[in-house]
Amino acid sequence: MTTDIFWGNIFKIKSKKDLLYYFLKSNPMFNGFSSRDIKNIEKIVHLRKFKKDEIIFKEYEPGTGMYVIKTGSIRITKHRKKEGGVSEEEVITNLKRNDFFGELTLVEKTRSPRTASAYANNECELVGFFKPDLLEVIERNPKLGVKIILRIAEIIGSRLRITTASLTEKKEEIKRLRSLLPQDEKADLSNIG
């Protein structure tokens, strides 16, 4: 019995640790990082558990870092003004295991306001990686710090590329629709912008 408790505890602790390690290693955010880098990242990230519908962060509140979904799923919402000035929360997207969100706050000015809210859809485990920890990594291990910042820049860059493509597409669509309108209505629209 004693042996079971002894070995059981050792293996339980080890497997728990390994789970986070392997999760980080397999995550696209840290894809290509060496085992040593992942071990160092494991030391600074925070594993947080959220209950169903619990707030992860709210729009406009000061943000400190990003989250990677380990288990469960979350929804990202944003307030939109409806007719009559009433503000309503709209779901923008749902995210699942291995997805990450909130990475903008890592490269923005400290405690910049969040651009959207995040809620847990069900019981979930999130790996939090925050700016104070990133700053500590930059000081303690500049090479790893540069790697992480480069990866964040890559992610933000690719998201910006997608957004730009989508915006261009939408602009083209508006242009096309405008061309279909009669001349007097076109003038009205140009007044609006």
Next chain:
Amino acid sequence: MKSLPFLTQNTSLGKSFMTLIRIITVLLIVMILMSGGTVVVSLAKITYQAIESIFVSLLLAIVLVYILNPIVIFLESFNLPRTLSIIIIYLLIAASFGALFGTIIPTIEREISSLQQELPRYQDKIIQSINGVETWIRNKTPQVGNLNLSANLSFYIKKELLGGSKSDILISSSKIIGSFITLLVMAPFITFFFLKDGPAMKKALIGTVPNRYFEMSLNLIYKINIQLGGFVRARLLEALCVGLTCFIGLTLLGVKYTAVLAIIAGLTNLIPYIGPVIGAIPALIIAFVDTGNPAMLLWVSMVYGIAQLIDMLVIIPAVFAKIVNMHPLAVVIVIIVGGQLGGVIGMILAVPVYSITRVTVKEIHTGLTSLRT
């Protein structure tokens, strides 16, 4: 333990907590063993002394962590493991102490014992001088009456400063040396663990904060750490510069006990505004009593003045202002309040406590305002 699940062995905080408990237990045992010669003394008294010693050692360890952590981080940036970095720093410090024991420490020891022997002479001379001043005042203004300044001062020096007799001085000095050795052993021991496990302890502690306040707390701890670390390092740099300037100046003037006086100047400089004045008094007394030349008072004052000028014109604007963003008037008020609440210690701690409180209130206010929107 069931009500505090985060303190169980399986959680990282639990492990850190248990390690801390183990360290404190070992330190208590070491303390009790160290005071083994006085077994007759009640256990309560030993425990009280041990706790007092641990508390002082803890405070000193925190200061040491703030001084050494940037060096550990610097070594870590060369890809050295944290523990190895700490060991390298400890070895370097041990080597420096070895060199100090061979050169500076014997000088300080000699100066202290010589000062102890000459203390009654200085005391008599001060009382004589005050007697002279008192007689002069009485002659000029007979209506003032008998002030009895010298008798009062003599009584105060004997009672408060010298503790009554020479044997008492020896006992108190041996006590001081004993506490000093305890600090020398315990503080580096605690510092080592704080340096090694500090990040894990911090992570475990912050892990207990509820999700809603997690980011705010993490940011708050980070800001406090930066403020406190910068403050401790800046104050010690100030003390070092003032001490060095006084040492050079007093040596050039040929004043006795320069090493001890420089240490006093550096340490008292930790007390803002009033500290430098307190630090200058022993040097002024020694210089005046030894030479009997009033001009010497002016020269010694000039040395301390130059030290303060360097502090105010170089260190404070270059280092301190960046860390503690406070109006000078606010600094004075905070120090006065600190002095009223906690004496000299209160004065030393006033500015850091104020700046931590300010950061905390600001952060909580930002957090709460955003939560409301």
